[in-house]
Structures are given as C-alpha cells and as structure tokens.
Amino acid sequence: MSKSLLLSLETSSPVCSVALHRMADGSLVGQSELRLDKSHSTHLTILIEQLLENTSHQLADLAAVAVSDGPGSYTGLRIGAAAAKGLCFALDIPLVAVSTLKALAAQVANGTARPENHLFCPMLDARRQEVYAAIYTHDGQEMLAPTPLILDPDTLTEQLARHPILFFGNGAAKFQAVLGEHSNAGFLAGIEPSAIAVGHLGVAAFHRQELQDVAYYEPFYLKEVYTTTPKNSRIAPLG
Known part of the structure; x- marks a missing residue:
C-alpha cells in the first residue's frame, strides 16, 4: 500500500514522540515516544525506524511528514525540522507544519x-x-x-x-x-505534546494542501534566540 501514511514528529518538549496516521481517514496506525530529557538527537531516527518496523510499514509508504512547528524548545524544534526536511527531500514528499x-x-x-x-x-x-x-x-x-x-x-x-x-x-x-x-x-497536570495530535491536524492540513516549502521551512520559534559568550572564552589582546 504505497504512499498512504502520514508520519508526524513532536520534538518541541522533553518528550520525543512519533506517530503514523492513515491519510484516507486520519486513523491512528501507531505511535511511540520517549520521556527522556535531551533524547531527541540520538533517539528520534531510531523511534521512526522502530515504529515503521512494528507496524509492518516502510518509508516508501509515507505520503507526507508532519512536524510540530513550535513554539517550544529551540534545540528540539531544530532537530524535528531537520529530520522532517531530510525525509521529505529523500522521499520527495510534502512537509506539513502543525502549531505545537x-x-x-x-x-x-x-x-x-x-x-x-x-x-x-x-x-x-x-x-x-x-x-x-x-x-x-x-x-x-x-x-x-x-x-x-x-x-x-x-x-x-x-x-x-x-x-x-x-x-x-x-x-x-x-x-x-x-x-x-x-x-x-x-x-490540568501531566499534559505533554504528542505526535498523535500533530498527526490528526496534519492529515487535515495535508488534505487542504497547506504545505511547506521544504527548502526554506524554519520552525516558529516565537522569540529570538539569544546566545552569550562564556566569560572564560574572552579573546586575548593581540601583541
């Protein structure tokens, strides 16, 4: 069953979450998540591979990828966007962005x-x-x-x-x-962002053809990210 699924990624919070939905009716095929802080960079790709394997699907079955657009963790959003864009480029499929x-x-x-x-x-x-x-x-x-x-x-x-x-x-x-x-x-306590919700909205956005330009897409950070130079890294004067 070729190109029938939406893969959704949620990396805006400490929870790293992925899900698969059927494009035809928006039904959930499967989901997987890790509640480990700073696990996104090392575990996101593994979660995607395991989810596809556990549901007897492959990358060729993906019709699009939906990504949590932000706001949220700057690093998490960048990791999710990079993974989503890489998949879309490699598979030549559309990218959908969903407000976190x-x-x-x-x-x-x-x-x-x-x-x-x-x-x-x-x-x-x-x-x-x-x-x-x-x-x-x-x-x-x-x-x-x-x-x-x-x-x-x-x-x-x-x-x-x-x-x-x-x-x-x-x-x-x-x-x-x-x-x-x-x-x-x-x-309400204990409510964390989930790729399941991203996927539900992502399927609807896909059918409305609300798609992103994969080459130029950037997450919605909401605020500028400021960085400071550590005190111990001052540049010594020349001479």
Missing part, C-alpha cells in the same frame, strides 16, 4: 467532556516567569494568537472574566502559582 500549541489544545479538547463549555490555553515553559501561550475554542478557533506571556496576577484577566479556561502544558503550574484561586480557571 494548537495541537496541544486539540489533544486536551478531544478528551474533555463538554469541551464547548471551555476555552483551552496551552502553556509551554519559556523559563523564568514566562510561557508561550495561546487560547483556542474547542474546535480550534484561535482566540489568542501564540505569544510569549510574562506571568503575573493580572495575566489574562480579561479572558478569565468572560470564559472558563483550562490551562495545561509544562508552563501551566507556574501560572497557577501566580494566579491562585480563580473561579474560571482550571488547571
């Missing part, structure tokens, strides 16, 4: 009873008192575009005044500590 935050929101909405009664706010840790966040309706409509938020007691007060909101992701606990009790705020 939108996929995480869909993941939670699909498992929530009466999801129409809530808004969904994924929060990914951006260090210190900052998170990457967005707000979506249960059916994926964007109410707040992905943005870096500095957390304080007044963060998202307007949205919380109008709607019950579920917060989740590895940055949500920081917001819960700052916000305290709020009648419209609910917090």
